[in-house]
Amino acid sequence: MAILAAHNLTKQFPGVLANDRVNFDLEPGEVHVLLGENGAGKTTLMNMLYGLISPTSGEIQVNDQAVHFTSPNDAIKQGIGMVHQHFMLVPVFTVTENIVLGVEQTKKRSSWFRGLGVLDRTSPEAKIRELAEKFSLKVDPRALVGDLPVGIQQKVEIIKALYRGAQVLIMDEPTAVLTPQEATELFEVIHALTAQGMAAILITHKLKEVMAIADRISVMHQGRMVGTVTPDATDESQLAEMMVGRKVILQVEKALAQPGAALLTIENLTVIDDRQQQVVSGVSLTVQAGEILGIAGVQGNGQTELVETITGLRTARTGTVRMLGEDLTNAPPRKIIEAGVGHIPEDREKHGLVKNYFLSDNMALCTYYQEPFAQGVVLQQPAIQAQADRLIPAFDVRPANPTATAGTLSGGNKQKVIIAREMSRGAKLLIAAQPTRGVDVGSIEFIHQHIVTAREAGLGVLLISAELDEILALSDRVAVMFQGSIIATMPIEEATREKLGLLMAGVK
Template identity: 45%
Template sequence: MENTTNVIEMKHIVKDFNGFKANNDINLTLRKGEILALLGENGAGKSTLMSILSGLLMPTSGEIDVRGQEVEIKNPTVAKNLGIGMVHQHFMLMESFTVLENIILGHETTKGPKLDFKNAQQQIEELSQRYNLNIDPKKKVSEITVAQQQRVEILKVLYRGADIMIFDEPTAVLTPQEITEFIQIIKELAKEGKSIILITHKLEEIKRAADRVTVIRAGKSVGTFDVSDVTNNRLAELMVGRHVNMKLDKPSAEVGKTTLKVSDLKVKNKQGILALKGLSFNLRAGEILGVAGIDGNGQDELVRALTGMQHVDSGKISINDEDMTNQKVRKITEKGVSYIPSDRQKYGLILPFSISDNLALQNYYHQPYSSHHVMHYDLIHQHADELIKKFDIRTTGSSLPVSDLSGGNQQKVIIARELDLDSDLIIAFQPTRGLDVGAIEYIHQQLLLERAKGKAILLISYELDEIMQLSDRIIVLHDGDISGEVKPEETSDEELGLLMTGIKKEGNALA
């Protein structure tokens, strides 16, 4: 970078939570007009550091300079007035509000005694068009896809006039095409003189988007490097402190009988519109079937129908030759189905509950954990301690609230609970969303171990690398139906991208 003017300097930042130092003497600088990647394992202290910069947390000690002046960022309003805006990984949107209402919330302007919605809508539409975000301000947040919600968060920061922008895992739910568009957006923002901090675990994205990268590990600074000077392997090692296997060793599949059969499945979405339009596929024991597709093409409805959380309008779901269409959630689970949800905090965990309680959610009512309506907490805690050790969940004890764990360790709690069921069918929906390379490597290995045991795994993911590496077969969803089926060794990202846009595969050719 030619411009070396620092707009942010964080010096010797310490954040102590009752003796645990989430940030322990961290230094970070951000230059005007650059994209700085912030890299570290889940739990390394990245989000804590950025929460301090955005005014959500106060540091225990250290100094923050903004544009050369020492400041005390006591709350988000101070950060906003300093031109600092943050897009969080878990969106902070009101689902019952419109896009427009969410964007102006807390930043309203009036015309006489009334809110000036007309002027605000005009500004938002101009920003949306300028940065190719393509969002209808009049739609309710509950009516738009997760990827579109991400864009609303970006628009919210732009609308507030931030010129220092923090993005926390912004591409976790985006397709390859959307990621390319997002990178183009932030590069244009940087060209305009905005300064960007990009928290990401995706090493390829760092290479594509960032100018420099700051690596932190276990709450401490490892160093800052020009992106052009470091390899992906080196960044992975700096992040986790050990060698990371970037390439999966996946033996050939040994497939058995059909575990899951979906026949002519039709399911409506929340708005009453047909989201699955006669979907049919089979999944056999000992194989991983990848489901690729742009978010919003029926993935949510498929998963909800398979797990009993959404009514099937017509068609049939068979698990081990038994009709399980429209059965209750518990009956489906007890038939031998494990479910790793796409949003660990919303669907996978009860955050105020302890780790041991969360690990027992699927079997607390079975012996030996309960008998005659009496819970045996000593056995529940004992079993939790065994799972914590087996699945390497980093915690000081099973009685800790699961909300206190890092994202990666929260995901390990879900993986431990669901795989402990020893189910014939594992439904994994975005199993590595927002995780670092070390946690991704671990979870991929666990899924391959289950495959080797003869389990049938349905992998729904928006990460093409994940789909390509793990799957034995891939089906591509578009507009509620299958646009093609391919094998990972016989296809490419480009072909999958075309199938995802609705170009169907007929035989061996796209049509």
């Protein structure tokens, strides 16, 4: 018996058939992984199963009974919970307040208060502690959500779903923003849930994870369900081929680097974060033309703030940032862009795109005021359009529609728009922060090859990635960042997974 099932589920968006007669089922106690290239329709399918959007046709069943969801509330009542890719928590509220939000129980304290409901804090908190204990979710109910790292915020979202009685947990790319340690913990939690008969649907692009956690794997391709397999009957390269519809090279080929002049020179950089903590401590590094310097490190060791400082989004407390000798320390972002720095930001939703702008305008976001996109103060729409017509096929952005708004694109396609823009405007140095986060294996291959080709043509690249595989595949030199400092730098020939892993944990 299926706890949740989709029968011939179809979703037609204007101009895009996002789900085409999709069949899917989930059994109690199983982890069912949903795979598929960017834009395949995974999130759309989950959003229908959670009542966020309604199907154009087809049927959803819970325990073999047809259901009609008009909102997530209907899905929640049927025991379906979802943890979104972008958490929906209120940062200034406590964990408990966030969890009870919308399901507050009130109790009348005294006759004097009669009629005035008073929020009951004691019993929800006890229930939260009990859930946290049962599923080894280490969360303090009284902590302020805004103070918690992403991994813990995600646990709050899970407890929130459990608190509402979820029997099914849908998670859309839950590990994309987690450190390897946090991902391991998440998998332990998922195992604890399924051991009690609950079931989980997981979307991920990381094939190694799929093999480790899945009981069954379903693969989507261009809106259709192409097959369901078990991990013991498949391997990573077969899954990649099912997703993308062709063979994927999981390893990039590249010639030895021919480093040229120093492009980026950072000396003794010190940065403090929003809470006045020193998060970058005396960092010095150089990126030369024609080389890729990879910064390995567990997320949260100052990489984010380092990149923000280089790109003009945060001020340095001490030290200097130079590009081809020009002092750019604390310069405004536009000056840094004009000095030849491209930036693929870590948070594409916040720093990468304007969601309600067309794709074409997003592709001109850094250059719209320059020729040929503007003459004087007049925007030249034909030039902006022509650029999009060139970049969309070159970077395989789907749908290939320049007047689609960026917000309607799937996660991976948003990333491709940013990469197209940052890699096509003649930058000499590329700061690439988590460049393939949320990107499918076929597009990872494409982006990696693009970066390597550009580096062979003289581009210098500072690569920041939480994926050790990506660091090892692309870098010519590797630096390890730990607690705000670069604790080691080595040529790629000397970098092994084990050595980097130890350094990332601070073991020298």
